[in-house]
Amino acid sequence: xxxxxxxxxxxxxxxxxxxxxxxxxxxxxxxxxxxxxxxxxxxxxxxxxxxxxxxxxxxxxxxxxxxxxxxxxxxxxxxxxxxxxxxxxxxxxxxxxxxxxxxxxxxxxxxxxxxxxxxxxxxxxxxxxxxxxxxxxxxxxxxxxxxxxxxxxxxxxxxxxxxxxxxxxxxxxxxxxxxxxxxxxxxxxxxxxxxxxxxxxxxxxxxxxxxxxxxxxxxxxxxxxxxxxxxxxxxxxxxxxxxxxxxxxxxxxxxxxxxxxxxxxxxxxxxxxxxxxx
Amino acid sequence: xxxxxxxxxxxxxxxxxxxxxxxxxxxxxxxxxxxxxxxxxxxxxxxxxxxxxxxxxxxxxxxxxxxxxxxxxxxxxxxxxxxxxxxxxxxxxxxxxxxxxxxxxxxxxxxxxxxxxxxxxxxxxxxxxxxxxxxxxxxxxxxxxxxxxxxxxxxxxxxxxxxxxxxxxxxxxxxxxxxxxxxxxxxxxxxxxxxxxxxxxxxxxxxxxxxxxxxxxxxxxxxxxxxxxxxxxxxxxxxxxxxxxxxxxxxxxxxxxxxxxxxxxxxxxxxxxxxxxx
Numbered sequence: 001x002x003x004x005x006x007x008x009x010x011x012x013x014x015x016x017x018x019x020x021x022x023x024x025x026x027x028x029x030x031x032x033x034x035x036x037x038x039x040x041x042x043x044x045x046x047x048x049x050x051x052x053x054x055x056x057x058x059x060x061x062x063x064x065x066x067x068x069x070x071x072x073x074x075x076x077x078x079x080x081x082x083x084x085x086x087x088x089x090x091x092x093x094x095x096x097x098x099x100x101x102x103x104x105x106x107x108x109x110x111x112x113x114x115x116x117x118x119x120x121x122x123x124x125x126x127x128x129x130x131x132x133x134x135x136x137x138x139x140x141x142x143x144x145x146x147x148x149x150x151x152x153x154x155x156x157x158x159x160x161x162x163x164x165x166x167x168x169x170x171x172x173x174x175x176x177x178x179x180x181x182x183x184x185x186x187x188x189x190x191x192x193x194x195x196x197x198x199x200x201x202x203x204x205x206x207x208x209x210x211x212x213x214x215x216x217x218x219x220x221x222x223x224x225x226x227x228x229x230x231x232x233x234x235x236x237x238x239x240x241x242x243x244x245x246x247x248x249x250x251x252x253x254x255x256x257x258x259x260x261x262x263x264x265x266x267x268x269x270x271x272x273x274x275x276x277x278x
Numbered sequence: 279x280x281x282x283x284x285x286x287x288x289x290x291x292x293x294x295x296x297x298x299x300x301x302x303x304x305x306x307x308x309x310x311x312x313x314x315x316x317x318x319x320x321x322x323x324x325x326x327x328x329x330x331x332x333x334x335x336x337x338x339x340x341x342x343x344x345x346x347x348x349x350x351x352x353x354x355x356x357x358x359x360x361x362x363x364x365x366x367x368x369x370x371x372x373x374x375x376x377x378x379x380x381x382x383x384x385x386x387x388x389x390x391x392x393x394x395x396x397x398x399x400x401x402x403x404x405x406x407x408x409x410x411x412x413x414x415x416x417x418x419x420x421x422x423x424x425x426x427x428x429x430x431x432x433x434x435x436x437x438x439x440x441x442x443x444x445x446x447x448x449x450x451x452x453x454x455x456x457x458x459x460x461x462x463x464x465x466x467x468x469x470x471x472x473x474x475x476x477x478x479x480x481x482x483x484x485x486x487x488x489x490x491x492x493x494x495x496x497x498x499x500x501x502x503x504x505x506x507x508x509x510x511x512x513x514x515x516x517x518x519x520x521x522x523x524x525x526x527x528x529x530x531x532x533x534x535x536x537x538x539x540x541x542x543x544x545x546x547x548x549x550x551x552x553x554x555x556x
Contacts, residue, residue, distance in 0.1 A: 113542050113545060114540055114541075114542060115540075116532075116533075116535055117532055117533030117534050117535050118533060118534060120534060121534075125542075127542075127545060129545065146535070146540075149471075149472055149537065150472070150540075150541060150542070151429030151430070151433075151468075151472060152429070152430070152433075152541070152546045153542075153546075155429075155430075156546075156547065172532065174532075176503075177503055177504075180503065180504075183471060183501065183502060183503075186464055186467050186468055186471070186502065187467075187468045187471060187472065187502075189464050189465075189468070190429075190464055190465045190467070190468030190469070191468070193427075193461060193464070193465060194427050194428070194429060194465065223461065224461060224464065224465075225454075225455055225458065225461075226455075226458070254394075254395055254450065254452075255394075255395030255396060256395045256396060256398060256399075257394055257395050257424070259427065262392055262393075262424070262428075263392075263428060263430070264391050264392060264403070264405075264428070264431075267391060267405060267407065268430045268431075268434075269434065
């Protein structure tokens with residue numbers, strides 16, 4: 001079993017130094033309570049509600065910039081694996097990225113492939129599959145927010161043997177019927193269950209230029225059950241849970257059934273998937 | 279708007295005549311309350327818990343057998359579209375099928391492609407994609423139970439323009455944490471939401487040779503919210519709801535986002551989907 005922490009934070013738009021401090025405090029808190037994996041929100045380095053690409057560019061950093069350097073020090077000092085959202089500048093490109101850092105340094109940079117709403121006017125879309133990295137907490141994958149809404153995307157690291165999916169998210173606020181879990185949580189539960197892949201999703205809070213958030217930070221187990229969080233909130237929080245990465249190695253789900261082996265990949269359309277014959 | 283009915287019934291194992299009567303009563307009830315689409319459980323013609331293929335074979339019928347003939351009469355008499363689960367014999371093959379019937383006759387026969395647990399010892403697996411049929415209630419698709427656990431499969435009719443997915447199911451009983459919807463309901467909600475495709479799933483009840491069921495019959499809208507049913511029950515029931523098939527024609531989900539157009543099909547692996555490079 002490992003202890004994971006999903007940190008629900010309120011980044012300050014365009015204030016990288018304040019955001020580094022906020023992250024440092026959360027990681028210290030999480031590590032002090034035993035967390036071995038710490039997941040931070042999408043774009044926690046910069047905030048989210050940019051007017052345009054130029055404004056986002058001004059808040060962007062290289063992967064060897066001050067933010068990731070600070071995360072590397074935190075990971076090394078506290079012996080944790082850290083996954084957080086970075087407004088990433090690379091050459092002339094601008095990505096909404098997730099960075100995986102452990103005590104040895106940067107282990108992976110993933111660039112969001114499915115851009116939500118106006119993000120497509122601001123960021124370049126990634127074109128690489130989610131990574132799977134061997135870490136001290138198990139084989140770890142990551143993707144960002146809207147990526148989770150595409151089951152094809154979650155399948156990729158799941159089939160590649162990931163044991164935990166760490167997802168920085170900024171889930172835009174939307175009403176849920178009374179008593180129902182947020183829609184994004186429901187979909188994360190399904191992503192987990194159909195792959196037997198535990199998911200740790202760190203959402204944000206803090207209204208930014210009129211944009212509000214679900215605040216639905218959640219940890220699910222391999223069956224898709226919520227083990228911590230998963231209800232809407234407006235508060236910053238460090239959500240802790242225990243997970244067993246080995247759960248993900250067993251895709252059996254009852255009797256002779258195996259949720260991966262039972263796929264009929266021979267029948268699934270090739271990548272186009274447009275208007276199959278029926 | 280259309281009125282749909284999902285009939286949660288308790289078929290009698292191996293008693294086709296009794297099951298025809300049970301279905302007739304449910305369809306009369308549903309139609310009398312305004313239903314235009316009536317969905318019946320998986321294997322409602324035969325029951326489920328067969329010992330082996332030979333026993334299932336003895337309960338199987340051709341698509342022009344007594345059961346589907348009775349369904350055709352019901353559909354014509356009441357002017358409804360009916361989707362139900364048939365233990366189907368075809369030549370030497372035995373399928374766990376869903377049959378779509380309307381007042382004009384049999385519109386589609388779909389054979390379950392993902393066989394659950396011991397079904398693989400009893401049935402032949404279908405190898406055709408879910409159909410999409412133009413009916414008086416809209417463009418209708420169908421698949422059976424475990425098929426819903428494979429998002430790749432749900433995508434096929436969704437991308438082909440289906441407006442409603444009617445799913446005969448026999449969800450095996452499993453505990454859910456207190457206050458949580460059944461796991462199969464959560465996954466159906468996600469299937470619906472990531473495709474903006476309303477789902478009508480008719481489950482069964484009635485313990486059969488020690489096998490019990492969720493009794494989680496559910497209707498979701500295009501956002502994946504439960505509009506009727508969706509909690510475990512041991513009772514037979516006709517679950518009615520209103521749905522707007524036109525919801526499925528609009529895949530926009532906020533601002534510039536479109537849950538189908540935003541797919542990165544160019545990046546998804548081809549059908550094999552095994553061990554992609556990471």
